[in-house]
Amino acid sequence: MTTAPVRMVQAHANHGAAAVDGDLVKVHFPRRIERPLPGDLVRLDAAGTLTEVLERRNLFGRGDGRGRFRPIAANLDRAVIVIASEPAPSRDLIHRYLAACLIRGIEPLIVVNKSDLPRPAQPPFTELESLAALGFDAIETRCRQEPDTGELKRRVGHGVTLFAGQSGVGKSSLLNALVPDLEAQTGKLSHVTGKGTHTTTTATAHRYGDDAWLIDTPGVWEYGLWKMEAETLQIGFPEFSEHAARCRFRNCRHRSEPGCGVIAAVESGALPAFRHEAWLRLLAEQERFR
Ligand SMILES: Nc1nc2c(ncn2[C@@H]2O[C@H](COP(=O)(O)OP(=O)(O)O)[C@@H](O)[C@H]2O)c(=O)[nH]1
Ligand SMILES: [Mg+2]
Ligand SMILES: [Zn+2]
Incomplete structure (x- = not known):
């Protein structure tokens, strides 16, 4: 039997809650299925056991x-x-x-x-x-x-x-x-x-x-990023990309490399310096994860 997908609202270690027809129901998580998260669309069986977590958009x-x-x-x-x-x-x-x-x-x-x-x-x-x-x-x-x-x-x-x-x-x-x-x-x-x-x-x-x-979401004091490649981190600084296209080195990290298009853009005022400074700190932090 396939039932309509329902939305998870809360997830603990082995159980959680989902919204079903305007009501909330308890959901049991079997071990063989990856634990769902709030926002997930899932299918349940008649006993309220999770049978499937639908593919996530993000x-x-x-x-x-x-x-x-x-x-x-x-x-x-x-x-x-x-x-x-x-x-x-x-x-x-x-x-x-x-x-x-x-x-x-x-x-x-x-x-x-x-x-x-x-x-x-x-x-x-x-x-x-x-x-x-x-x-x-x-x-x-x-x-x-x-x-x-x-x-x-x-x-x-x-x-x-x-x-x-x-x-x-x-x-x-x-x-x-x-x-x-x-x-x-x-x-x-x-x-x-x-x-x-x-x-x-x-x-x-x-x-x-x-x-x-x-x-x-629960209170956090400091929000930390996870370990990732510098190329991935740069997705978080989309305004860099048109300038980075002019960097002399393809793998330029925009730190102090000669011919860096991002540093040139900061110096000319085309990019705000505070974003470049944040980039440098987040990049240095990434290196401490390794
Ligand atoms: N002055 C002021 N205080 C606020 C405002 N919104 C929330 N607070 C207070 O800030 C404190 C923390 O609020 P809370 O909603 O628990 O923050 P949370 O930890 O982010 O969920 C409480 O004492 C709130 O009354 C606001 O717009 N102005
Ligand atoms: Mg709160
Ligand atoms: Zn560069």
Whole structure:
């Protein structure tokens, strides 16, 4: 019997929950099938046992301390990268997230939450305009005072959106503002999985309207990339490519090589220096994984 695919909303070691006909059901994971992730489309048998994980469009994740890829969620249409004036974003956080999204084929959207607070006159806030000129859009939101989530709602009204960002920036507050029955969904989920209601200890997909899913992710302090080739990392810096085409060496890393088109573009002002500096730090970090 083949049943219609259903959406995984939460996954633990050997069980999770999926959305079936507007309800949540417990799913058992047999060992022979790769563990599914929130966002995955799966098939179940009548007993609620997983029988198949459908092919994924993409897979988002993070690197652990040793540079191994740790998956977080699958089949994303976009990732919202939430930053706020407090806690202040760690250095390169935004460049890491942007790179991860592009490398994984996921559209990024920068959200500056807590717009009721003054914007610090320091990176990455001072770089947002420049990032927008490179095609990395940013919008503002706030959950306090007079809440403002209208533009965000328009951007996430269809498809699957992952909410990423440091602990404390307001991911769960934004989810609460967007999903009116979030608490009810969370309570039901906890009943189904037997886990506590503090669901942001694990990535969780929430239904948003008829057409969309919003995935809340657990708080991280630092978001790390995983070990990859320099060519792959450069997918995360798409504005480099037209200049890199002029580098003298085909495998130029744009560090201090003679005839480097990227360095020339930084010197002429065609590329923002802060992106090149972030590139150099992420490249150096890659070499520490080896
Ligand atoms: N001033 C201000 N505080 C906010 C805003 N949004 C969330 N917060 C607060 O920031 C803290 C962390 O929010 P939370 O949603 O738990 O962040 P998360 O860890 O990213 O899920 C809470 O105390 C929220 O009340 C906002 O727009 N403005
Ligand atoms: Mg949270
Ligand atoms: Zn170069």
